[in-house]
Amino acid sequence: MKVPQHIPKALRYSMRDFMNEFPNDAACLEYIKEQRFPGGITECIKCKVERKHHRVGNRTAYACDHCGNHIYPLAGTIFHKSATPLRLWFYAMYLMGSTRCGISAKQIQREIGVTYKTAWRMFKQIRSLLSDKDLKLMGPTVEIDETYMGGKRKRGTGRPMRGDKTKIPVVGIVERGGKVVAKVIPDVTRDSITGMVKKHVPAGSTVYSDEYQSYALIGRLYDDNGKILGYKHDTVKHGADEFVRGEVHTNSVEGFWALVKNGVRGVYHQVSPAYLQNYLNEYAFRYNHRFEGNKQFKRILERVSERTA
Ligand SMILES: [Zn+2]
Numbered sequence: 001m002k003v004p005q006h007i008p009k010a011l012r013y014s015m016r017d018f019m020n021e022f023p024n025d026a027a028c029l030e031y032i033k034e035q036r037f038p039g040g041i042t043e044c045i046k047c048k049v050e051r052k053h054h055r056v057g058n059r060t061a062y063a064c065d066h067c068g069n070h071i072y073p074l075a076g077t078i079f080h081k082s083a084t085p086l087r088l089w090f091y092a093m094y095l096m097g098s099t100r101c102g103i104s105a106k107q108i109q110r111e112i113g114v115t116y117k118t119a120w121r122m123f124k125q126i127r128s129l130l131s132d133k134d135l136k137l138m139g140p141t142v143e144i145d146e147t148y149m150g151g152k153r154k155r156g157t158g159r160p161m162r163g164d165k166t167k168i169p170v171v172g173i174v175e176r177g178g179k180v181v182a183k184v185i186p187d188v189t190r191d192s193i194t195g196m197v198k199k200h201v202p203a204g205s206t207v208y209s210d211e212y213q214s215y216a217l218i219g220r221l222y223d224d225n226g227k228i229l230g231y232k233h234d235t236v237k238h239g240a241d242e243f244v245r246g247e248v249h250t251n252s253v254e255g256f257w258a259l260v261k262n263g264v265r266g267v268y269h270q271v272s273p274a275y276l277q278n279y280l281n282e283y284a285f286r287y288n289h290r291f292e293g294n295k296q297f298k299r300i301l302e303r304v305s306e307r308t309a
Contacts, residue, residue, distance in 0.1 A: 011293025012294060018094050025085050028090050045071075052065040084118060092112055093297055094297045097298075098294040127281065129304065131285075139202045141175065142206070143209070144193070144208070144253065171188070174252040179287070207231050207234075208236070209235055236249055263279075
């Protein structure tokens with residue numbers, strides 16, 4: 001797999017870099033151990049004093065030099081109890097963190113030579129590391145927009161019409177020059193949408209949207225303590241063919257939807273409603289780390305220890 005050429009050199013992490021840093025399973029295990037026990041395993045939980053530990057044969061364990069008590073750095077991680085060699089997991093993560101629009105379980109199956117079932121499981125586990133459910137945006141200027149995914153429209157584009165029941169509404173909020181939050185929501189009522197704004201957008205931010213009525217009260221929202229949130233809200237009148245009025249536009253969030261939809265079309269072909277949020281998480285992660293080149297792989301790796309069960 002080639003590293004895309006548009007990535008600046010400092011942000012490239014090539015296949016060769018990967019092979020040098022992770023030449024075998026032991027190097028991968030050592031990496032996870034170092035993540036979870038920075039500076040090494042220094043204390044034995046059984047002896048309750050400082051003890052040296054050594055790697056146990058070819059098991060994923062380290063043992064106390066004195067009493068032999070085992071420590072398993074992979075316990076609670078996505079690798080726990082997997083029969084797939086650790087380096088193949090790392091390689092799958094490398095692939096997922098190195099492509100611009102994602103990679104499917106099918107491609108993982110082909111690239112690393114495991115069964116589809118295994119590839120799908122790895123894919124799902126790795127993707128679980130990419131979610132940022134409670135991400136609070138920084139503001140000060142955000143754009144909000146909703147779109148519909150996963151099902152077929154009877155005709156045309158845009159908001160669903162009667163008979164388009166299988167379409168699922170998703171809402172995205174992008175801070176200009178920064179991050180995105182994208183969520184599947186049960187409906188596009190004012191309550192659903194304002195709930196999301198209150199959760200993710202800091203008070204006092206400027207919020208741009210189109211003129212859809214569910215956005216209408218954003219400028220007059222209160223927090224749970226009855227304090228006005230002070231959002232400055234302005235809209236573009238898409239209905240009147242107005243798409244940009246100076247600073248007022250939703251181009252960033254629409255750009256994000258284009259990425260997601262292209263990805264789904266090109267990589268996954270279709271998306272089942274049950275997995276839609278996972279797809280959104282993956283694309284949001286990629287968008288939020290877009291300035292890190294394919295060092296995104298390292299970000300994914302960092303999350304292994306942060307997200308232990
Ligand atoms: Zn011990």
